[in-house]
Amino acid sequence: MIEVKNVVKKYGRKSVLKDVSFTAQKGEVTCLIGINGTGKTTILNAIMNLVPINSGEILIDNQKLSKESYETVAFIPDTIITMPSMTIGQAMTFMRDFYDSWNQERADELLGFFRLKAEDKISSLSKGNTAKVNILLGLALDVDYLLMDEPFSGIDVFSREEIANAFTDYLVEDKGVIITTHEIGDVEHLIDHVVLIDEGTIVKSFAAEEAREEGKSIVDIMREVLVR
Amino acid sequence: MNQTFNKREPVYVQVVRQFKEQVASGELLPGQEMPSRRELAQKLKINPNTVQRAYKEMEHEGLIYTEGNMPSKITEDQKILIKVKQELVTEAVDALVKAIKPIKVSFEEIEPLLKERFMSEK
Numbered sequence: 336m337i338e339v340k341n342v343v344k345k346y347g348r349k350s351v352l353k354d355v356s357f358t359a360q361k362g363e364v365t366c367l368i369g370i371n372g373t374g375k376t377t378i379l380n381a382i383m384n385l386v387p388i389n390s391g392e393i394l395i396d397n398q399k400l401s402k403e404s405y406e407t408v409a410f411i412p413d414t415i416i417t418m419p420s421m422t423i424g425q426a427m428t429f430m431r432d433f434y435d436s437w438n439q440e441r442a443d444e445l446l447g448f449f450r451l452k453a454e455d456k457i458s459s460l461s462k463g464n465t466a467k468v469n470i471l472l473g474l475a476l477d478v479d480y481l482l483m484d485e486p487f488s489g490i491d492v493f494s495r496e497e498i499a500n501a502f503t504d505y506l507v508e509d510k511g512v513i514i515t516t517h518e519i520g521d522v523e524h525l526i527d528h529v530v531l532i533d534e535g536t537i538v539k540s541f542a543a544e545e546a547r548e549e550g551k552s553i554v555d556i557m558r559e560v561l562v563r
Numbered sequence: 564m565n566q567t568f569n570k571r572e573p574v575y576v577q578v579v580r581q582f583k584e585q586v587a588s589g590e591l592l593p594g595q596e597m598p599s600r601r602e603l604a605q606k607l608k609i610n611p612n613t614v615q616r617a618y619k620e621m622e623h624e625g626l627i628y629t630e631g632n633m634p635s636k637i638t639e640d641q642k643i644l645i646k647v648k649q650e651l652v653t654e655a656v657d658a659l660v661k662a663i664k665p666i667k668v669s670f671e672e673i674e675p676l677l678k679e680r681f682m683s684e685k
Contacts, residue, residue, distance in 0.1 A: 364610060503608050524574050524609045544573045544613065552570035 336360050337382060337408075337480060337511060342391035344377055344535075351377050353535045355391070361479060361511040364525055368516055368557065369532035375515035376413075378532075379482045382513075383410045395480065406436060411473035413485040423468055424453030430472055441505065442475035448501060463494030470498050474505045483514040487522065499525065519553050529553055533561055574609055578617035580651075582626065586637060587648045593639040597627055 337359040344352040351374045359365035367375045380386045382393055384400045395404040421429065423446070431437045446453060449467040457468060466486065473481060486502075487495045502525060506512065516522065523543070531539040538560045546556050568577050585591040597603075600618060604611040618635060621627045625643045627635045638644065663673060 363612060500608060503610075504605050506611070523570060524568055524613070527610055527612055544575060544616070547571060547573040550571050555571070 336394075336396060337513065338392075338394040338397075339378065339382065340392045340394070342378070342381060342393065343389045344374075344381060344386065345389050351535050352381070352388070355532075355535070355537055357530045357537055357540055359480075359511055359513045359528070362509045363527040364506075364512045364514065364522075365528045365530060366514050366516060366519070366522065366526045367530050367532055368519060368553075370561065371517055373532045374535040375517075375532060376484050379410065379412075379484050379513065379515060382482060383408065385410075406434075407479040409436075409473050409476040409478040409481050411469050411481070411483045411486065413469075413488060419458035420456065422454055422456050423451055423471075426457060426468065426472065427453070427475075430475070434476055436477040438475050438477050441477075442471060445471040445474060445501060445505065448504070449497060463490040466490045466494060466498060467501075470501060474501065478510070480511045480513070483512070485515055485517070487516060487518060519557070523553055526553070529556070531557060531560055568609075574613045575617040575620060578603075578607065578609070578614065579620050579624075579626075582617075582621060583647045583651055586626070586644065587651050591637055593637050593644060595637045597635040597637065599634060 339358070340356050342352050342355045343350065355374070355378060357365075367378060369375050377386065381388050382395075382400075384393075384405075393400060395408060398404050427439075427442050427446075430442075431439060449464075449471060451464060451467060451471070455464075457465065460468065470483075470486060473483065486498055490498075499522060502522075514522065519526075526543045529539075529541055529543055529546075530537055539556065541556065543553055546553060568574050582591070586593075597618070598606065600611055600614045604614045607614070618627065622629065622635070625640060626638055626647065628638055629635045
């Protein structure tokens with residue numbers, strides 16, 4: 336379980352996260368949804384300890400982020416982390432050398448699944464294929480938790496579908512996943528838990544199936560609490 | 564299978580209904596093995612937890628059963644199988660009635676059409 340407790344993050348005098356608390360369970364897909372600029376990415380960065388928080392606490396399986404707990408979490412940012420001058424194959428080798436949890440077999444499978452070529456330069460790829468490389472690099476890590484920032488953003492509908500498919504095909508059941516999105520459409524049926532964020536505050540947190548029990552879609556709930 | 568789910572109804576309920584339809588139509592046979600939860604999640608492109616919940620519901624209704632570590636199987640209990648069929652028919656008729664009622668026609672007016680369409684549909 337990833338626990339985010341009363342996290343406050345300020346950039347100068349501007350509060351980006353105002354007392355944010357939520358938990359993401361193992362074996363569940365938790366989706367942070369909000370309009371752009373609401374602090375979603377900052378939350379992921381804070382979990383990964385990439386930005387220092389002003390107050391609050393973040394625990395991964397009851398432990399503060401350490402070198403050991405870091406090995407159990409993979410972060411897929413929305414921009415490619417590896418150098419664009421690398422080929423896909425070189426990026427895979429880089430990841431293999433860098434992470435003990437790298438699963439070469441799964442990486443090769445995903446390469447085939449996405450019909451990507453190892454010799455292609457990352458800088459030469461379309462936006463959709465770049466996103467696929469990003470997803471590949473993340474899903475090929477044998478980790479307990481996977482954080483993905485806007486995995487479906489700004490790419491064509493077919494690439495989105497393929498990524499959603501890879502997501503279900505390669506999602507190990509006991510893995511905990513946190514994704515951020517401002518566009519719920521493609522992932523609506525993959526999500527267990529929804530955390531709605533607005534201006535650095537969590538406005539609602541609910542189970543997707545429970546909303547549907549009341550005859551409401553996730554977007555219906557978003558409309559209720561975000562559009563005033 | 565590339566199917567779309569209704570966004571305003573629990574996905575597990577939709578999965579259960581789909582299985583009932585397949586059992587009622589004979590597409591799935593009594594005693595037949597069910598796919599594993601993981602397989603079904605991949606096939607339907609939904610969350611494995613949702614499949615888990617659907618299986619739990621079907622087990623609860625007696626539609627499937629599990630013995631030990633074996634894959635779940637469709638029930639061979641005729642009573643349950645008949646009930647499933649009745650339930651689906653009732654649901655469909657209810658939906659039809661609900662759609663037609665506001666138009667204010669008598670049953671006598673729709674009866675011939677209903678019969679004709681029923682007979683011509685394969």
